[in-house]
């Protein structure tokens with residue numbers, strides 16, 4: 001599942017290729033994604049020029065020249081593929097996410113530009129597309145979501161206020177998008193390791209120093225992952241066909257029974273499940 005850093009890389013790749021380009025045609029093969037693709041989708045998008053590509057949390061937002069917006073969420077297994085018209089039958093490695101070639105099945109939506117197209121592929125169909133007629137509708141959609149983990153609003157004061165008297169464990173707190181947007185399972189494990197906080201610790205028991213650390217390391221870990229081009233759990237690539245490499249920087253994620261990377265710590269990384277999500281941490285240095 002792509003998380004904030006991978007979606008940011010997809011956004012940047014898209015921006016390089018489709019900004020200021022005109023959408024010629026939309027072809028929908030299957031409307032039944034997580035939410036049904038709206039009937040007016042083609043009407044709103046065809047003939048429009050993309051004037052910016054934004055991102056909030058794990059949502060990609062195409063800003064169009066008639067002040068409407070198209071929202072794309074990749075869900076669990078959604079991928080965007082860029083196919084040049086001339087090379088349509090050839091193998092292309094311009095996929096944005098974990099596939100070297102355009103898969104044969106599950107190509108649900110095609111967005112055609114003048115000499116290339118973007119194909120949305122999604123075997124599990126947890127991804128979705130939405131359209132908003134204006135900025136007001138778009139903002140309304142996001143109004144209940146927590147601030148982005150990499151934004152200045154995710155600060156000491158905000159976190160302290162939210163964690164107070166809460167009996168929920170801190171890992172579930174970090175994964176709750178109404179508290180903070182854009183932290184998924186992989187990065188929540190990494191952030192808690194950097195903060196030296198046990199993932200099972202109750203929110204109300206997090207001390208002030210650790211509240212500061214949560215704000216600091218959320219930004220640090222996510223920004224570093226973006227710098228490394230995201231994590232290639234499967235085969236994540238940007239438009240140039242370059243894989244993200246942050247998986248080589250993981251301290252705890254997917255490192256069960258390996259040595260704790262912290263100097264002077266001789267423990268091994270443990271794996272447990274919290275709300276069915278695999279959780280990796282060091283019992284000795286995360287208290």
Ligand SMILES: [Zn+2]
Pocket residue numbers: 260261262265266267282283284285286
């Ligand atoms: Zn340790």
